[in-house]
Amino acid sequence: MSTATLPLAAATESSLTRGLRIFLSETRLELTRSLRTRTFSLSAIGFPVMFYLLFGIMMNRHETIDGTSIARYMLAGYAVFGVVGSALFGIGVGMAADLSAGWLELKRASPMPPAAYLAAKCVTAICFGAIILTLLCTLGVTLGHVQLTLAEYAHMLGLVAAGAIPFACMGLALALIVPFNSAPGVTNLLYLPMSFLGGLWIPLQALPKAVQHIAPLLPTYHLAQLMLGVFGAADPTKTQASHWLGLLGFTLLMFGVAWIAFRRREQNA
Amino acid sequence: MNQVMETPTQAVPHSAARPSAPAVATLTNITKRYANGVVALDGLSLELRRGEIVALLGPNGAGKSTAVRLMMGLSAPTSGDVRIFGADPQLTSTRLRTGVMLQVGRAPEMLKVREHIAMFRSYYPAPASAASLVKAAGLEGLEDRLFGQLSGGQKQRVLFALALAGNPDLVFLDEPTVGLDIEARRAMWAQIRSLRDAGKTVLLTTHYLEEADALADRIIVISKGRVVREGTPAEIKNAGAAGAGAVSSGVAVKIIRCVTTLSAEHLLKMPGVNSTMTDEGRTIIISSTPESTLREMLALDQSLHSLEVQSPALEDAFLALTRND
Structure with missing residues (x-):
């Protein structure tokens, strides 16, 4: 994370392949660890699936919004709910735990590239998002x-992968700012209202x-609108580009907050 | 461990520090001031040489962990120079040659011992074999156990294996034997000595002074962010017993305790006596020639009784050297 650990100028092919190898091994183990941690995997996957079953499929049967069935319309919302939760809890709370336990310190003292650690956490969140999306589609x-x-499913999968990144940055910022003990609470306090x-x-x-006016300020809204766009059910008064721009702005904002928090930590280290 | 023994015939256990050996790590005139204004290190200089075990001792808040964190590249000094293998400790090329064992509250508990070892081995281009790490840390039979299911001592041994994963030339061990039973502690000591005998350098911080005494070739005592004394364990003990700096190195002092009628002035005139004091009716004499001191005292005081002769303990030396006065 420090400048000295990023000798990009000297990035030869071998250091790139080395980084890739470490990233793959970190990702495999992060995914293994997350899936084995039942309290995480069951709630991260269970809540969106359960909510979709209740509010998307069982209630509001045969109802439509502008010609799109509720079951189809809410598929987009709960897919976003799932990937946002995986990213916020996997990265925010997961990294806060690693930080507080001194585990991240040990890893930073090792020759592990910090980017491999972050990328592994991000890809793990994307995998969880993909599992949730697949379950939701199967139920729907x-x-x-x-x-x-199949093309619509693939399109949604792509949005899950891209959409995980802004929330991974938010998770990173939370992990660096919020102490581990309060991380789950603070994360829920942001995640649930934002959803x-x-x-x-x-x-x-x-x-x-009033809510309809607040929504465009939230990254969850923009990702949901992009997801709805797959079915042609997005708000027709807004363009896709505006949603991508909204997500990009949020990503940069969160990355900036994370960067400042990181610098402050470094200065106190 | 597949260690390269470059000078097997000279691998003498507990050899004294070899000043001629090349420096592996140097801290030069380090000052570290934290953002809150606390000065943790104040003009600290020290050197670790190839093939030695160095124990860094000091009371809580003396700056031990700050010094170690600087050497690990986890923090940067306010002023002064930190060199590991002649380079910046934050460089990946430097980190590839160091191994670190830190106090970790909680490692990922849902990963198996085997997976933790595989993870750290993946960081190095030429790691030690997984089998040799399991053996060095005494983890045979625990490879498929989840980290969260291990006892405190077993967890500590996993962290030791992780420190050795890259077959490092310089190993930092922070309180390595906390939570270990006597047998496991001795086994880890043997491993640490074999690292040294293979030409590697080990920096140890510990609260167990007997551990520093048993293991270290050299002890560096720091207090209030400075080095107050360094030397072999025997030198440190003598220095502490005699008051810092009063005895030249290499002279073995003894502590004599007895009940005697001889006065302090009289005792101090005897050759070899460095200091005397009284404690609960007993006289405590520190002498660099204990045999002749005792012979003289016994001849002069027929009533002398309750006699005890001790070698100075590292603990006493440590307290004397780091006393706040």
């Missing part, structure tokens, strides 16, 4: 009469006008 198709093409106000749980059209 089998129980919710959702028509879904609700972004229209991930209940379609925005069904929410009060």
